[in-house]
Amino acid sequence: MADSKMAVSQWSSDFVKELLPAAEKTALLYNLSYLCLANFPNLERLLRSRAVETQLLFGSSDAAMLKCILTSKNLVESLFPMLVTAVEKNKPLLAVNYLGKARVWIKDIIKDVDRIVEKYNLHNKDVASSTSDVIQEKQDTDKKITKQDHELKQTEKTVGDLNSELQKTTKELEETEKKINRKSQEIQEFARSISKKSKGLGIFAAIVPFIGLLVQSIYGAIKDPKNRAQIKALEAELNRFIADKTALKRKEWQIQLQLIDWQMKAAKASFERNSIPDPIHLNEVQKSLTKIQAILIQLKNFWENVAQMLDHLEQKTFVGENLIVDLAELKDEFLESIKTAKEAWSSFGEGCKKASVLFKLQTKDAYKFLEVSPSSFSKVEWQKEYVSVKKRLENIDPPQRVTTSGTAAISE
Incomplete structure (x- = not known):
């Protein structure tokens, strides 16, 4: 069953935990930018139009999530039961037909997500253009201002120091991500070496593309104590990097x-x-949009990998007379894999539902601040609004730690 070209797609139903803060930050940073451009009506209108475009983009993202939800549901309620029937009746050609239908569903999702990703790309360029417009108008306005006080200079120095510290931390984070990816690949390589000796595990790896469940299944398949110790050590290292x-x-x-x-x-x-202040928050808006775009690209890649694994499952399990015999011998392992796959895909579908709700809320409520011009605020009202938005930003939590088992770690 195993193939050296096969790899377990790294994806979790908890992806919405990465999506949520990015989407929330986008709206709040737009709000801050909107406040900062009070008394500059041309820039207010420009920012309002970009924010509305973001709302519409989130609506399109919600539609893509709904398609993921329906496809996950179809896998659980239609494909897997039909595969079970095909296996129980030893009808591999029927299974091939069912897998072909699943590929059609998945390719449709890939096209939709690809279109959404391109929309994010174009929209981010528009936001960047708006940032340039703000900078240009700022330059024209600041020609009239030649003197800066000491407090502003000190503030700018602090901003510079924090930017340097942030860049350093981000670099450390990128290095840690690489370590996680390398260690995950090492676990995958180990899984492939084990699956060569266990056809049942090979089938499991093909239809349950979640690394945490794969690790758990390896524990059950390993008989050699040295191999069990090795997978435990690999998992421990991966969890430390996480x-x-x-x-x-x-x-x-x-x-x-x-x-x-x-x-x-x-x-x-x-x-x-x-x-006119620097359009610093618009720059952060672009980063948040890029984060969401990256998550959607990962989602697209995930579905592409699933499609490849279904192809692999069809070719290696349901095609060819010798493998038909193997299928009969591996019936129990296959049916057990289907059971676990249904649970995993149900969890993934729930994650997509949460993402759909998130995009709906962002489309509906998060941009109500656009209904009131910040130019109409008194200084007291402006300060009150600023404090409110800042407090909401502070309340956004980064994603909780998730181990390979898929459960949140207990805080120490």
Whole structure:
């Protein structure tokens, strides 16, 4: 069953935990940008139009999530029961037909997500263009201002220091991500070596593309104590890297909060001097949109990998007379794999439902601030709104640590 070209797709139903803070940050950072552009009506209108475009984009993202939900449901309620029937009746050609239907569903999702990703790409360019427009108008306005006070200079220095610290932390986070990927690949290689000796495990790996469940299944398949010790050691190393990633994520977020606070201080100082502030929050909007786009790209890649594994399952299990005999011999292992696959895909579908709800809320409620022009605020009202948005930003939590078993780790 195993093939050296096969790999377990790394994906979790908890992907919405990465999606949620990025989407929430996008709306709140738009809100801060909107506040900072008070008394500059042309820029207000420009920002409002970009924010509305983001709302519409989230609506399109919700539609893609709904298709993922329906496909996961079809896998659980239609494909897997039909595969069970085909196996029980020893009808491999019927199974091939069912797998062909699943490929059609999945290719349709891949096309939809691809279109959404391209929309994010174009929209991010529009936001970048808007940022350039703000910068240009700021330059024109700031020609009238030649003197900066000491407080503003000190604030800008602090912003610079925080930016340097953030870059350092982000680099550490990237290195940790690489370690996680390398260790996950090492586990996958080990799984493939074990699956060569266990056809049942090979089938399991093909239809349950979640690394945590794969690790658990390996424990059951390994008889050699040395191999059991090796997989435990690999899993422990992977969980340690995941813990490091969680700590760095939190550190990164705390620095970002400090940075946002100091950037707002600089913005307020410019605001008091009737100068257009730097469009720092629009830059952060682009980063959040890029984060969401990256998650959707991962989702697309996940479905592509699933499609490849279904092809592999068809070719290696349901095609060829010799393998038909193997199928009869492996009936119990196959049926057990189907049972686990149904549970895993049901969990994945629930994750997609949460993502759908998230996009709906962002489309409906998160941009109500656009209904009121910040130019209409008094200084007291402006400050009150700023404090409110800042508090909501501080309440956004980075994703909780998740181990290979798929459960949140207990805080120490």
